[in-house]
Each structure stands twice: as structure tokens, then as C-alpha cells.
Amino acid sequence: MASPKIEVLIPHDEIQARIAALGAQITADYQGRSIVLVGVLKGSFIFLADLVRHIDLPVRIEFIGTKSYEGTTTSGQVQLTKDLDKPIQEEDVLLVEDIIDTGLTLNYLQHVMSQRAPRSLKIASFLDKPSRRRIAVEGDYIGFTIEDKFVIGYGLDFDQRYRNLKDLCILVP
Numbered sequence: 001m002a003s004p005k006i007e008v009l010i011p012h013d014e015i016q017a018r019i020a021a022l023g024a025q026i027t028a029d030y031q032g033r034s035i036v037l038v039g040v041l042k043g044s045f046i047f048l049a050d051l052v053r054h055i056d057l058p059v060r061i062e063f064i065g066t067k068s069y070e071g072t073t074t075s076g077q078v079q080l081t082k083d084l085d086k087p088i089q090e091e092d093v094l095l096v097e098d099i100i101d102t103g104l105t106l107n108y109l110q111h112v113m114s115q116r117a118p119r120s121l122k123i124a125s126f127l128d129k130p131s132r133r134r135i136a137v138e139g140d141y142i143g144f145t146i147e148d149k150f151v152i153g154y155g156l157d158f159d160q161r162y163r164n165l166k167d168l169c170i171l172v173p
Contacts (some may be wrong), residue, residue, distance in 0.1 A: 003173040006152070010144060012166040015154060016050065018143050022124065023054020026094065026141060027037040034058035035092045038116075041082060042110065042163070043098030046155035047126040047143070051096065061134040062086065064112075068105050084116075093118040094141075096154050099127040103135035110137065127151065127168075144168075 006153040026035075033037060041063050052059060065082030072162060100106050106123065113121050131148045135166035152158050153165030162169070 001072065002106045006162075006165070006169045007172050008167045009146070009149070009151060009167040009170050012154075015143070015168065019047070019050045020054050022141050022143060023051055023056075026051075027054075027056045030057055030092060033092055034060070035094050036062055036088055037094050037096055038062045038064055038084065038088070038113070040098065040105070043157065044096045044126065046163070047098060048096045049123065059084075060091075062088070064109065066105050066109065078105050080112070087116065088113065089117045090119050092120045093122070095121065095123050097123065097125040097139070099129060099151070100125045100137065100139050100142075101129050101132045103133045103137040106137045106139075107135045123143045126154070127156075154173045 009031040037048060037052060037059055039045060039061065042065070052061065059081060062083055062084045063082060065080065066078050067081050068078045078161045095113060097106060097107060110121065125139040126143040128139055128142045128145045129148060130145065149170050150158070151168055151170055152162035153167050153169040155163050156168070
């Protein structure tokens, strides 16, 4: 089987510049407070790692896991695969996503997190794909808004592969 052709959509340098700007904005918005960054596994791990290095505040890192995709299609059902290790009650929480797509996962996570009574809950997402939205949800800090293309790299996968690509890419048929 031949390897698929991969095209760069957003190069690494552009990604890093945008993440630095997001980190500066988050630092300004939360000035004088500490925050809990909750990375949504697995896709957000690279974005979270780079973002946290640009946030000049006391932070705590947590992870939560969900599953809604099989291959390139969403199942429409969101499942929790890993829960938080510590409570977030009365904490300022920033949920860190790889991509806001249909909105199903984010809507589910907003509900789950809100039930835990954080002081505040905001969303940072590496990517936003508004044309795919099925539920009206919005991010507070967005890296890039993209068209309806299946993207890989920089933490995003196709069947658990390609997460390690440093650029955001698309698979070309």
C-alpha cells in the first residue's frame, strides 16, 4: 500500500507565532489569578504543551479523555475515557481542545465541567471548523479557523497516526 500524500496547511512557524499570541492574551485575561488547564486527550496534548509555555501565570495541568471518532467520521456519541485527577470546584478552568468541529464533544465537556462548579470555564482550541457545527458552541481563544478539511498533524490524527507531524496537514487522496 502506497503512503498517502500529505500537504502542509499551516506551517509550524505560523502555528508557534499564533500560540505565543494566545498565551499572551490568556496571561493578560487571567492576570493575578491561577488557572487550571484541562487538556482534552489525545489531540490537544501538543497544543497544550506549547501553549502552557507562553502563559506566565501559576497553572495546574489536568487531562480529560473523550472519544467520538472512528477513522474520519464522528459517531455522534461522546464517551468519557479519562476523568480529571483532582476537583476543579471554585477554580478558573481553561478547557484546551484540539479542534471545535460539530460541537458535540465540546458541548458534552462544557456540561460535565459545569457540573463540577468551577469559578469560571473558558475554551481554548487550536482549530475551529464552524462550517461543521451541529451544536452552537464557541471557543474563547481560537488558534486558527479552517475550512471543512480533515486535518492531521500537530496532535491531530488519522486512526491514531500522524499526530507527530510538526505542521498542520491534510491527506491528499
